[in-house]
Structure formats: structure tokens, C-alpha cells
Amino acid sequence: MQPAGYSAPRRFGAVNGRGLWTLYRRAFLRFCKFAVEGTLGQVVSSALFLTVFTLALPERVETLGGVAPLVFLLPGIVAYQAFHAAFENAAFPVVYDKLEGMMGDVLMAPLKPWEIVVAYVGAATLAGLVTGTAILLLGALVVPLPLASLGLVLAFGALGCLLFALMGFLTGLWAEKWDRYAVVETFLVLPLGILSGTFFTLQAVPAVGRELMRFNPVFYAIDGVRAGFIGSAQAPAAVGLAVLALLCLALFALCWRLTAAGYKIRA
Amino acid sequence: MVNSQSELRSEPAPLPGQGLRPADGAAAEQATIGPRDLGRVNWRGLWTLYLREVKRFLNVFTQTIMAPMVTSLLFLAIFTLALGRGNLKFGEVPYAVFLAPGLIMMQIIQNAFANTSSSLLISKVQGNIVDVLMPPLSHFELALGFAGGGVTRGLTVGLAAGVAMAIFVPIGIHQPLAIVWYALNASVMLALLGMIGGIWAEKFDHIAAVTNFVIVPFSFLSGTFYSIERLPEGWLLVAHLNPFFYLIDGFRYGFLGHHDGNLLIGSLVVAGINAALCLLVVRMLARGYKLKP
Numbered sequence: 001m002q003p004a005g006y007s008a009p010r011r012f013g014a015v016n017g018r019g020l021w022t023l024y025r026r027a028f029l030r031f032c033k034f035a036v037e038g039t040l041g042q043v044v045s046s047a048l049f050l051t052v053f054t055l056a057l058p059e060r061v062e063t064l065g066g067v068a069p070l071v072f073l074l075p076g077i078v079a080y081q082a083f084h085a086a087f088e089n090a091a092f093p094v095v096y097d098k099l100e101g102m103m104g105d106v107l108m109a110p111l112k113p114w115e116i117v118v119a120y121v122g123a124a125t126l127a128g129l130v131t132g133t134a135i136l137l138l139g140a141l142v143v144p145l146p147l148a149s150l151g152l153v154l155a156f157g158a159l160g161c162l163l164f165a166l167m168g169f170l171t172g173l174w175a176e177k178w179d180r181y182a183v184v185e186t187f188l189v190l191p192l193g194i195l196s197g198t199f200f201t202l203q204a205v206p207a208v209g210r211e212l213m214r215f216n217p218v219f220y221a222i223d224g225v226r227a228g229f230i231g232s233a234q235a236p237a238a239v240g241l242a243v244l245a246l247l248c249l250a251l252f253a254l255c256w257r258l259t260a261a262g263y264k265i266r267a
Numbered sequence: 268m269v270n271s272q273s274e275l276r277s278e279p280a281p282l283p284g285q286g287l288r289p290a291d292g293a294a295a296e297q298a299t300i301g302p303r304d305l306g307r308v309n310w311r312g313l314w315t316l317y318l319r320e321v322k323r324f325l326n327v328f329t330q331t332i333m334a335p336m337v338t339s340l341l342f343l344a345i346f347t348l349a350l351g352r353g354n355l356k357f358g359e360v361p362y363a364v365f366l367a368p369g370l371i372m373m374q375i376i377q378n379a380f381a382n383t384s385s386s387l388l389i390s391k392v393q394g395n396i397v398d399v400l401m402p403p404l405s406h407f408e409l410a411l412g413f414a415g416g417g418v419t420r421g422l423t424v425g426l427a428a429g430v431a432m433a434i435f436v437p438i439g440i441h442q443p444l445a446i447v448w449y450a451l452n453a454s455v456m457l458a459l460l461g462m463i464g465g466i467w468a469e470k471f472d473h474i475a476a477v478t479n480f481v482i483v484p485f486s487f488l489s490g491t492f493y494s495i496e497r498l499p500e501g502w503l504l505v506a507h508l509n510p511f512f513y514l515i516d517g518f519r520y521g522f523l524g525h526h527d528g529n530l531l532i533g534s535l536v537v538a539g540i541n542a543a544l545c546l547l548v549v550r551m552l553a554r555g556y557k558l559k560p
Contacts, residue, residue: 037472041479048487055493056350056362064349179327186334194341200349 012110020115023106027123031089031130038088039134042081046135049077050143053199065201067230070143076198078139079160079225082132083218086161087168087189090124094172095181103265113260117252120172121165128161148231156224156237159244163217164189166251173255173264192218197226202234217247305403313408316399320416324382331420332427335378339370339428343435346492357494358525363436367429368519369491374428375450376486376511377478379421379457380464383413384474387465396558406552410462410545417458418451425450438522445530446521452537453514457482459544466557485511490519495527510540 012019031038050073057069064072097103106116139145147153171184196218202210213219220240227233233240259265305312324331347363357365390396399409432438440446460482468474489511498506506512513533520526552558 037476041475044479044484048484052487052492053349055497056346058350061350179330182330182334186330186337190338191341194345199345204348 010110016111016115019109019111020119023109023111023116023119024123027089027093027120028126030093031123031127035127035130038085039131042085042131043135043138046077046081046139049199050074050139065226065230065234066232071145071230072201072226073199074136074139074143074145075226075229076222078132078136079157079222080193080198081135082128082157083160083164083221084128084189084193085131086124086128087164087171087185088124089127090121090165090168091172091175091181091184092168093124094120094169095175095178098172098176098265107262107266114256117169117255117259121162121169121252121255124165124168125158125161128165129157132157132161145229146231147229149228151228152237153225153228155241156221156228156244159241159248160218160221160225162248163221163244163251166248166255169255170251170258173258176264192216197222197234217243220244303403309404309408312402312404313412316404316409316412317415317419320382320386320413321419323386323416324420331378331382332424335374335424336427336431339374340431340435342370342373343367343432358523360523360525364438365494365519365523366492367432367436367438368522369515370432371425371428372449372453372515372518373486373491375421375425375453376457376514377482378424379417379454380461380478380482382420383417383458383461384465384468384477385461386413386416387462388468388471388474391465391469391558392471400555400558406549409552410459410548413462414455414458414548417461418454421454421457422450425454440522441524442521444521445517448534449514449518449521449537452541453518455541456510456514456537456544459541459548462548463544463551466551469557485509490515490527510536513537 050070053073054070061069063069094103097106111119136145167184167189171181175181175184196216197213202213205213214235220235220243223234224237224240224244227237343363343366346366350362356362387396390399404412429438464474464477468477489509490506495503495506495512495516507528513528513536516526516528517530517533517537520530
């Protein structure tokens with residue numbers, strides 16, 4: 001018999017559904033709180049890139065990758081901004097929670113390590129997709145964008161966002177200070193994001209670079225998203241999906257093990 | 268001495284050694300402790316403030332120097348790749364050669380602004396701005412110390428970006444004087460603007476908004492990436508009203524010997540703006556706008 005006033009310990013099934021949902025919702029609401037400012041900034045930077053490229057392109061260049069330059073550029077920029085948002089919204093909360101000492105509250109809750117990873121990463125992936133959609137809708141007002149296959153766009157968009165969210169989570173675990181977060185952002189995410197065919201076709205790259213690009217998973221993600229819009233891909237979609245899915249699985253496993261081991265989050 | 272007057276004005280209790288009559292017994296000892304005679308300019312104070320501003324950004328040089336350098340290289344890469352692997356010519360020069368000075372100037376603009384604005388804002392938010400306001404530094408010396416740090420950051424980043432790009436792009440020098448003049452004016456202008464921003468802002472959001480919605484767009488859309496001859500008729504006038512355009516155009520002239528706008532007008536415009544901004548900043552510091560209660 002339990003003494004009066006005490007309830008029996010709660011029992012969960014294999015998954016603590018309510019706990020997972022609560023943590024997920026908290027992470028996503030955090031994004032929502034700054035969504036307008038954050039997304040607005042990214043909209044402005046996308047618009048700047050589009051304007052600058054249009055003005056810098058010589059008049060004789062009428063097509064890029066078989067379509068009008070703006071139609072080629074917009075999907076790439078949208079994908080890049082979405083991925084960047086996913087990274088930011090995964091890394092930022094983890095570093096913040098660590099520095100503010102709130103990580104303990106998350107670790108104390110009856111959540112399994114994989115549930116913690118899913119909540120943080122899942123919310124960041126959704127944040128990336130929301131940001132991408134917002135920029136896309138605004139961009140589509142200006143650029144007449146075709147849509148060849150919604151399925152491809154969603155599949156590659158979601159996998160790309162997931163990849164960057166997992167990278168963000170890892171960065172968050174690794175970073176003890178904001179400096180480290182900035183280092184990863186400047187020296188890994190930014191180069192990966194914009195040197196992966198966001199702004200140019202594979203043909204524009206010298207031969208050596210072309211070979212390197214085939215080993216760059218972000219290239220497949222951006223190319224896949226673009227192919228979903230313009231209908232012509234530079235790499236086979238199946239290869240891209242396989243590469244991204246495997247990489248996401250591997251990174252998820254790494255996140256899960258590190259969280260379970262308490263890497264830099266448990267004293 | 269003149270400088271410390273304003274600081275003393277509102278003090279309720281007299282400070283030791285200042286305005287206190289030495290007590291009888293301690294007269295001999297106290298006599299040696301008087302107010303320091305600083306002369307017309309508090310050189311040591313000014314130098315200390317300047318040094319703090321410089322060390323502040325050198326301390327995190329990966330973020331403040333390496334990151335802008337990498338960013339400018341990335342921009343160089345994507346723009347030359349996207350616009351056709353160097354076959355593209357702007358006037359007589361390859362596009363990369365045209366682009367490089369613009370990218371250097373863009374980094375000078377963004378970093379000079381970031382240095383002063385972040386320094387002032389962080390000091391305000393953390394409350395240690397009083398440590399800068401309390402010492403016997405005049406408003407002019409305060410302005411000079413902060414702006415000096417911003418100018419140093421701007422020029423350092425500009426130099427770093429220039430050297431990095433020179434590895435990949437044959438950057439020639441046509442008129443060194445123009446390069447120095449415009450680099451200096453750009454750094455001063457943006458350092459002062461950064462001070463105004465930092466003094467005005469109350470939260471990091473405010474300064475992020477100014478950076479994202481004013482400084483970055485202006486530095487992008489002022490001829491960094493394209494010759495303004497490409498602009499539609501009506502926008503040509505707008506471009507000439509934009510002070511950043513003169514900075515970039517004049518700076519590029521120093522490298523290429525080619526310019527879109529009038530250099531004399533450009534020089535006068537930027538110098539005039541800098542003089543006006545300088546007055547404004549000193550005035551803001553003198554009145555203690557958003558700095559003193």
C-alpha cells in the first residue's frame with residue numbers, strides 16, 4: 001500500500017509519449033517565438049542573393065542548368081536557407097540549455113536518450129521546413145517556379161533538414177561556448193551549404209571539384225530539392241536518397257550514443 | 268583636469284584626494300595625493316580604451332578575422348563559378364578581378380560596424396559601460412577610442428581578405444592612395460554608425476535588425492557584385508544617393524583604375540558624412556543619450 005498523498009510511479013510503455021511530445025513542443029515553440037525575426041532575416045538575405053545574381057549575370061546568359069537563371073537559383077537558395085535554419089534551431093537550444101544550466105531538467109525527466117535526440121532534432125527539422133516553405137512562398141510570388149514533383153521536394157527537403165539538424169545537435173553537444181558554435185557555422189555549415197551547387201551547375205565546376213562534389217551529401221540534397229521543382233537532376237535521385245538516409249541514420253546513432261554517454265552534458 | 272569636471276559634478280560625497288581638505292595630522296601625506304594633471308588630452312586613457320577595443324576582437328580572432336576572410340573567399344568562389352568560370356569580363360578585366368575589391372570593401376563595412384556596435388551594446392547589457400563612462404575621458408576621447416577599435420578591425424579584416432584573395436586572383440594596384448583613403452573612410456563611417464547603433468539599441472535584437480536589414484543590404488546592393496551601369500535608368504540615380512556606392516566605387520578605382528561615379532564628389536560625400544557622424548556621436552556621448560541615467 002502507498003501512503004496517502006503519494007501516487008504510484010507512472011508507468012510508460014516503450015516510449016514516453018507525453019514526455020517526448022512535451023520536449024518536442026517546447027523546442028518548436030522556442031523557434032516560433034523568434035520565427036518572424038529569424039525568417040525575415042533569411043528572406044532578406046535570399047532576396048539579396050537573387051537580386052545580386054540577376055544584376056551580375058551577363059545579359060547573354062539566358063539559361064542556367066536548362067532553365068531561366070532565377071528558376072535555377074531560387075530552389076537552391078530556399079534549400080540552403082532551410083538547412084541553415086535546421087542547423088541553427090538544433091544547435092542553439094542545446095548550447096543555450098547547457099550554458100544556462102537547464103540541460104539538467106531535461107536529463108532528469110524520465111526520457112530515454114533517443115527520445116531527447118528525437119525531440120530536439122525533430123523540432124529543428126520542422127523549423128527548417130517551415131522556414132524553407134515561407135521563403136519559397138514569398139519567392140514564388142516573384143519567380144514563376146514550376147513544380148515537377150512535390151514528393152521529391154518533400155523527401156529531399158526533409159532529409160536535408162534532418163541532416164543539418166543532426167549536425168546542429170552534435171555541434172550543440174560539442175560546443176562549450178558560443179565560439180565553437182560560430183566556428184562550426186562559419187567553417188563547416190556555410191561552406192557546405194553554399195559550395196554544394198546552390199548557385200552553380202556541376203558543369204561550371206572544374207573537373208577535380210566535380211569529383212569532390214559527388215562525395216558531398218549536401219550536393220545531393222540541394223540537387224534533389226531543385227530537381228523536384230525544375231524536373232531535371234544532375235545526380236540520380238535514388239543515389240541521393242540512399243546517401244542522405246544512410247548518413248542521417250549514422251549521425252542519429254552517434255547523437256544517441258553521445259547523449260546516452262552524457263558527452264559534455266552530464267557532469 | 269577639465270575632463271574630470273563633469274564626472275565630479277553629481278558626486279554627493281567628495282572623493283579622496285579631490286576637494287577634501289587634508290586632515291591636520293595627515294597633511295604631509297595627503298599633500299602628495301592630488302588630482303592627476305592629464306593635460307589637454309588624456310593620452311593614457313585614450314590608449315587604454317583603444318587597446319581594450321582592439322584586444323576585444325583579437326581575443327576571438329577566428330570569429331572576427333578568420334570568419335570574414337573565409338566568407339569573402341566563399342563569395343569569390345560561388346560568384347565566379349556561378350557566373351561562368353572566369354570567361355566573363357567586366358569592362359576589360361575578368362569578373363573575379365572586378366569582384367575582389369568589392370568583397371574586401373563589403374567585409375570592411377560589415378566588420379567595422381560590428382565591432383563598435385557589439386562592444387557598446389554588450390557593455391550596456393552587462394552593465395560595465397560605467398567603467399568606460401567613469402574614467403576621466405572626454406566625449407571626444409571616448410568617441411576616438413571606440414571608433415579607433417572599429418577602424419582597426421575594419422582595416423585588419425580588409426587586409427586579411429585582400430591577402431587571401433590575392434592568392435587566387437591577380438589583384439593589381441592602380442592608385443594606392445585611393446585604396447587607403449576609401450578603406451579608411453569606410454572604416455571610420457561604419458565604426459561611427461556602429462557607435463550610434465550600439466548607443467541606440469537596447470537589445471541584441473535591435474542591433475541584429477539594423478545589421479540584417481540595413482547594413483548588409485546596403486553593402487550588397489552598392490555595386491559590390493555588379494557595375495551600376497547594369498541598373499535600370501531610374502535606379503541609377505538612387506545608386507548615386509547611396510554613400511556606400513561611393514566607398515565601393517572609389518575603393519575599386521584604387522585597384523582597377525576604373526570608376527562608375529565621380530571620384531571628387533565621392534570623396535567629398537564620404538568625408539562630409541564622416542564629419543557629420545563624428546559630430547553626432549560626440550554630441551550623443553556628451554548628452555549621455557541612453558548611456559547615462
